[in-house]
Amino acid sequence: xxxxxxxxxxxxxxxxxxxxxxxxxxxxxxxxxxxxxxxxxxxxxxxxxxxxxxxxxxxxxxxxxxxxxxxxxxxxxxxxxxxxxxxxxxxxxxxxxxxxxxxxxxxxxxxxxxxxxxxxxxxxxxxxxxxxxxxxxxxxxxxxxxxxxxxxxxxxxxxxxxxxxxxxxxxxxxxxxxxxxxxxxxxxxxxxxxxxxxxxxxxxxxxxxxxxxxxxxxxxxxxxxxxxxxxxxxxxxxxxxxxxxxxxxxxxxxxxxxxxxxxxxxxxxxxxxxxxxxxxxxxxxxxxxxxxxxxxxxxxxxxxxxxxxxxxxxxxxxxxxxxxxxxxxxxxxxxxxxxxxxxxxxxxxxxxxxxxxxxxxxxxxxxxxxxxxxxxxxxxxxxxxxxxxxxxxxxxxxxxxxxxxxxxxxxxxxxxxxxxxxxxxxxxxxxxxxxxxxxxxxxxxxxxxxxxxxxxxxxxxxxxxxxxxxxxxxxxxxxxxxxxxxxxxxxxxxx
RNA sequence: GCGUGCGUAGCUCAGUGGUAGAGCACACGACUUUUAAUCGUGGUGUCGCGGGUUCAAUCCCCGCCGCACGCACCA
Numbered sequence: 251x252x253x254x255x256x257x258x259x260x261x262x263x264x265x266x267x268x269x270x271x272x273x274x275x276x277x278x279x280x281x282x283x284x285x286x287x288x289x290x291x292x293x294x295x296x297x298x299x300x301x302x303x304x305x306x307x308x309x310x311x312x313x314x315x316x317x318x319x320x321x322x323x324x325x326x327x328x329x330x331x332x333x334x335x336x337x338x339x340x341x342x343x344x345x346x347x348x349x350x351x352x353x354x355x356x357x358x359x360x361x362x363x364x365x366x367x368x369x370x371x372x373x374x375x376x377x378x379x380x381x382x383x384x385x386x387x388x389x390x391x392x393x394x395x396x397x398x399x400x401x402x403x404x405x406x407x408x409x410x411x412x413x414x415x416x417x418x419x420x421x422x423x424x425x426x427x428x429x430x431x432x433x434x435x436x437x438x439x440x441x442x443x444x445x446x447x448x449x450x451x452x453x454x455x456x457x458x459x460x461x462x463x464x465x466x467x468x469x470x471x472x473x474x475x476x477x478x479x480x481x482x483x484x485x486x487x488x489x490x491x492x493x494x495x496x497x498x499x500x501x502x503x504x505x506x507x508x509x510x511x512x513x514x515x516x517x518x519x520x521x522x523x524x525x526x527x528x529x530x531x532x533x534x535x536x537x538x539x540x541x542x543x544x545x546x547x548x549x550x551x552x553x554x555x556x557x558x559x560x561x562x563x564x565x566x567x568x569x570x571x572x573x574x575x576x577x578x579x580x581x582x583x584x585x586x587x588x589x590x591x592x593x594x595x596x597x598x599x600x601x602x603x604x605x606x607x608x609x610x611x612x613x614x615x616x617x618x619x620x621x622x623x624x625x626x627x628x629x630x631x632x633x634x635x636x637x638x639x640x641x642x643x644x645x646x647x648x649x650x651x652x653x654x655x656x657x658x659x660x661x662x663x664x665x666x667x668x669x670x671x672x673x674x675x676x677x678x679x680x681x682x683x684x685x686x687x688x689x690x691x692x693x694x695x696x697x698x699x700x701x702x703x704x705x706x707x708x709x710x711x712x713x714x715x716x717x718x719x720x721x722x723x724x725x726x727x728x729x730x731x732x733x734x735x736x737x738x739x740x741x742x743x744x745x
Numbered sequence: 746g747c748g749u750g751c752g753u754a755g756c757u758c759a760g761u762g763g764u765a766g767a768g769c770a771c772a773c774g775a776c777u778u779u780u781a782a783u784c785g786u787g788g789u790g791u792c793g794c795g796g797g798u799u800c801a802a803u804c805c806c807c808g809c810c811g812c813a814c815g816c817a818c819c820a
Contacts, residue, residue: 251772251788252755252789253755253770253771253772253789254755256771256772309780309781311779311780311782311783312776312779312782313776313777313778313779313782313783314775314776314777315776315777316776316777316778316779317777317779318778318779318780318782320780329779329780331777331778331779333777333778334777335777336777349771350770350771361778363778363779363780364778364779365778365779365780367778367779367780369778383755384755384756384770384771385755385756385770386755386756386757386770387755387756387757387768387769387770388756388769388770388781389756389757389768389769389781390756390757390758390768390769391756391757392756392757393756393757394752394756394757394812395812395813396752396811396812396813397756397812399812400812404756408756451819451820452819453818453819453820454818454819472820494820496819496820498818498819498820499746499817499818499819501814501815501816501817501818501819502814503819503820504818504819504820508820510820595817656820657819657820658820659820660820688818688819711820712820713820715820716820726813736811736812737810737811737812738810738811
């Protein structure tokens with residue numbers, strides 16, 4: 251007989267004794283959360299005040315006519331001491347049918363055991379929920395990475411402190427991000443996830459079909475083009491905490507669905523947005539986690555402002571030893587790259603080659619480049635939505651913030667010249683025709699919006715999952731996403 | 746997508762070409778202040794799935810599935 255069958259039978263025996271293993275309500279009601287009761291331990295125990303605590307039974311030591319156990323609620327853990335003489339024959343018999351994992355309510359008074367543990371001395375207890383499965387072994391935890399992600403509830407139970415603290419941090423960070431933007435009079439908005447055209451980033455989309463409209467649609471790869479339509483409409487500062495979907499590979503820093511913060515500000519340019527990014531990240535870190543220094547593996551990352559700012563050109567020159575401005579065409583740049591024995595895809599355009607040099611830079615820069623850094627002034631090739639920098643031909647007003655070696659934010663002065671935007675889309679379409687299936691598609695409604703007039707504006711996209719990774723020392727994005735995308739496995743029958 | 750590694754009890758892990766083990770958990774018993782409680786007794790199983798080699802496969806080979814890591818792609 252399996253553990254599950256044993257527990258189902260126990261539930262049946264409880265029912266036969268008139269006890270519902272899944273009661274709709276219980277009396278008396280919970281009086282305190284566990285930490286709440288512990289905070290008031292002195293007073294409550296002195297007066298032997300009756301308190302009722304609830305939680306999942308996570309350990310248990312049977313001592314004949316008495317039982318010690320620990321119960322855990324959403325906030326803390328406490329030991330319960332239940333003697334037959336205190337709770338009575340009937341309830342003690344019920345207690346004998348309870349298992350690790352069951353939720354119970356316990357009423358009694360707080361006291362300190364002779365070994366010094368603050369505990370709850372039960373005078374009555376009741377079953378709230380019967381558990382039909384064994385909990386993972388308490389001392390080993392749940393280590394299997396696959397099980398941890400597929401059955402996150404088990405992960406949360408077994409590795410409670412570590413796992414819960416990461417996700418609590420995540421929520422606090424995102425709350426702090428909202429607080430920061432709200433305080434600057436940014437308006438949080440929602441834009442379509444289901445889109446007739448996808449744009450705002452270079453990525454492959456997930457496509458789907460709307461039956462009633464008989465139309466193919468896409469899950470958004472970015473909210474960008476909608477948010478900027480709102481600038482056209484007259485909102486000056488908008489942001490969205492946007493779940494995006496990109497039909498691409500999965501690795502330690504990529505999940506097919508991920509959360510991106512985008513915010514746009516009229517009358518600002520990318521230099522203003524640099525300040526915003528620094529301020530936002532440091533505010534969120536300080537507010538949510540109370541510090542600006544963070545462990546990242548063996549290194550301490552320091553978010554203290556100001557962050558290092560360097561042009562992409564200078565950074566690549568410093569760390570890779572190539573000044574790409576000296577190689578203005580694709581062939582000469584590829585030539586020097588090959589001479590330096592840097593491995594790149596030889597079929598790339600010049601912009602892509604520079605992008606690869608940027609990656610090479612982070613490999614070469616080592617731990618120095620784990621610190622926050624802002625790289626600015628990018629080649630125009632890869633930035634179809636970015637305003638050109640008038641002083642430097644071939645360059646756009648764009649920056650990327652990197653943290654812990656990951657690209658954290660990308661930002662630019664938003665292109666608002668409809669003709670220029672049209673030409674860039676055309677250019678993208680040409681690249682698409684050449685087989686680049688990630689180039690952006692012509693969005694003529696967006697062009698029309700720009701024709702109506704979008705004020706000059708700066709915009710930022712920040713990968714919030716990655717921000718959380720950096721601030722919680724998690725090296726894999728799946729550790730900061732509660733239910734990361736998994737491959738399908740055949741469903742177990744009878745589960 | 747490619748390469749490497751891994752997949753054994755509920756959990757954490759050993760192990761072997763001769764039909765599978767430990768600790769925890771679990772079952773039964775003892776114990777009314779224990780806390781990795783203790784003591785006694787007893788099981789745990791499609792050894793990821795499918796095929797092949799072999800007298801015999803959990804082990805060797807092939808394919809598949811899943812996961813991890815690296816590369817590619819991307820944020």
